[in-house]
Amino acid sequence: MxxxxxxxxxxxxxxxxxxxxxxxxxxxxxxxxxxxxxxxxxxxxxxxxxxxxxxxTREALVEAVYRNEVAQLCEAVPDLLATKPPQEALRAWTRLFLDYVTAKYGMIDALRAIAATGGNPYGHSRDMIRSAITALMDACVAAGTIRTDISPADLGAALEGIALTSAGPEHRQRAERLLDLTLDGLKTRP
Structure with a gap:
């Protein structure tokens, strides 16, 4: 730092x-x-x-909080992969992603205001998240637990869609069900 x-x-x-x-x-x-x-x-x-x-400024604090949350989300991947089988690590990380989105949901107006003044609170967050998803999916593919015809961009889009429709804490159960459906769709079939 x-x-x-x-x-x-x-x-x-x-x-x-x-x-x-x-x-x-x-x-x-x-x-x-x-x-x-x-x-x-x-x-x-x-x-x-x-x-x-x-x-x-308040904006500097909000932006730093957002960047810190993204970093913590992405830095969780190596530990998850070291302590869980790949499919479980992916599942656990998607729950962390929901926590991150729920926290970000409360900051969205402030982040938009920062972006409107020329700031870039999102910076490299999209690339960092895509790299995290890629690492998790690569481990799952290597273990033979998920299909190979789904890209990290596809899963990222699915996660973003779930987040957009179920970001609030009151929608957590629905978001978890949608994540389970999505992850089930990734599994290899005999």
Missing amino acids: ADGTGRPLRADARRNREKILAAAVRVFATEGLDAHLERIAKEAGVGSATLYRNFP
Whole structure:
């Protein structure tokens, strides 16, 4: 993790930044994006000056939270593949994807506003997610558990479709059923 000049952050500064991002996710989830930034600083156990030094604007914080959530989602893949059979890892990751989309759903207006002002909150997120899906699908194909005629782009589009229609927490059961149907459709048949 680097500061605004590209220099690596000191360990204590990195920890503070991570605490702020984690607190922001919790506070935004419970209070919405209009939550007071001082509330986030208090929840993180840091002073307001520390929060503003890391994130000078609400938009900067929202964008950093979004990018951090994408990174955590994608960084989960190696651990899932190391601890579960490929098909189970894919299933577990799709549930993490739902969690990510549900969190992002609450930030969508703020992300759109950032994009409208010329920012790019989405950056490399689409490529990162596509790479995560590719790694999971490649492991499943190598294990012989999913069909080879489905591309990562196809599965990504299916996941996005499920997310668009079932992103809210009140639709979680339906989203899980749709994920199960989708993953069942990927399985190889004898």
